[in-house]
Amino acid sequence: MSVDATSTRHPAEATPVPNTGAPFATLGEAFDIARDRLSSDVWDFVSGGAGDETTLQDNRTEFSRWLFRPRTMSGLSMPSTTTSLLGMELDLPVLTAPFGTDGLFDAEGHRAVARADARQGALSIVPEAGTFSLEDVRDAAPSAARIAQVHPMGDPRNFQRMLERIANAGYSAICVTVDCPTGGWRERNLRNRFEIEPRVISGNYPGSDSDELSEVFGQIFARNADVWSWEELADAMRHTALPWIAKGILTAEDARRAVDAGAAAVMVSNHGGRQLDGAPSALAQLPEVVAAVGRDVEVILDSGIRRGSDVVKAVALGAKAVVIGRLAVVALAAAGENGVEHALRLLKEEIITVLTLVGRGSIAELNSDAVTRRVP
Ligand SMILES: Cc1cc2nc3c(=O)[nH]c(=O)nc-3n(C[C@H](O)[C@H](O)[C@H](O)COP(=O)(O)O)c2cc1C
Structure with a gap:
C-alpha cells in the first residue's frame, strides 16, 4: 500500500476522533486545563484524597496490574458499547458520578452534565x-x-421526604452513598x-445557611447526627418503589448486607x-464483590477510571458499568457541557479502539478471559 507523500501520518497511525475544534485532545489534557482554570484550593479539593492519599494512588496502580489477552484476527469490526443497567438502555457502560459543589466548576453544574449525558447515552x-x-x-x-443520590443520615422523616421528591421528579433509581458516615x-x-x-x-435545600445544611448533612460536616445501620437503611428504603444502588461497597460482607437490605x-x-x-482500591475488590452477589445483582465499579481501557478492564472483571468522578469534574471545569460531552465521546472511542484491538465484538461479551494479572 502506498502512503500519500503529502500526509504527515501513516493512515494506520491516525486516531479515529477528529481533534479539530475539540476542547481537549485527550482526557489527560482535560485534567491539565482544569488545573489551570481552577483556583489552587479548589483543585486540591477535587484532585486530593484522604490521609496520605495511598488509596487514591492505589486506585490507579491497580489498573496497571491488569493486562489484556488480545485475540488477533477476530473478524469483528465496530464493536458495540451498548449495555443496560437496572433496565435502562445505555450507549456506553458509563455513569457520571454524583459530585456535590458542582457550581464551583461551571455555572451550569450538573445541569450541564445531565445534558451531555443525554446526548451521549450515559x-x-x-x-x-x-x-x-x-x-x-x-x-x-x-x-x-x-438516578438521584442521597446520604442516609439524620432524621428519617427528612430522608423520607427526599425519597418522595425523587419519585415525584421522575428519577429511575436511587443511589445511596453508604461510605460517608463522616467526611474523610x-x-x-x-x-x-x-x-x-x-x-x-x-x-435541594434552598435558602439554608451553614448551620441548617450541617443538620441536613449532619454527620459529614459536624458529626451531629446518628450514624445509620443497615437495618435503619432497609427500613427507610421500604418506603420507595424505586430500585436502589448501594454506593461505597468494598467487601463481600458489605455487598451481601446491602443486598439483604434491598439494594438492587x-x-x-x-x-x-x-x-x-488505607482502604483497598476499588478494582482490587471488584472480583470479591462480584463473586459474593452472584448474577442477579448488577455490580458497578467507581474510583480510579481515567480512560477507556480502564472501562474495558473493569467490565472484563465483572462490572456491568463504571462511574467517572474526577474525569467528569475536570471535563466540566475545562469546557463546561461541551467538555463533558467530549470526554464521553473520547471514552467511547477509546473503548471501541481497545475492544477492536483485543478482538471482542462488544462490551456485553467481555469476561475475565480478556485480562490477566501482571506477574510481579
Ligand atoms: C468534587 C467531588 C465531589 C464529590 N461529591 C460527592 C457527593 O456529594 N456524594 C457522593 O456520593 N460522592 C461524591 N464524590 C465522589 C464521587 O461520586 C466518586 O465516588 C469518585 O469521584 C470516584 O472516584 P474518581 O474520581 O477516581 O473517578 C465527589 C467527588 C468529587 C471529586
Missing part, C-alpha cells in the same frame, strides 16, 4: 449536595437517564483552610480515595 447520577435541585436538573435534561480526613483541605460555600451544596445493585467504590485512606 447515565447521570445527580447529587443531594449539588448546586441545583434534583427537579432543576430534571428540567434541564428531561430525556437524560437519571482530607489534609489538603485542612491545610488550605478550605471551606465550602453553602451556595454550591444547597440546591452495588457500587464497588472507595469514593475516589476521598474517605478512608
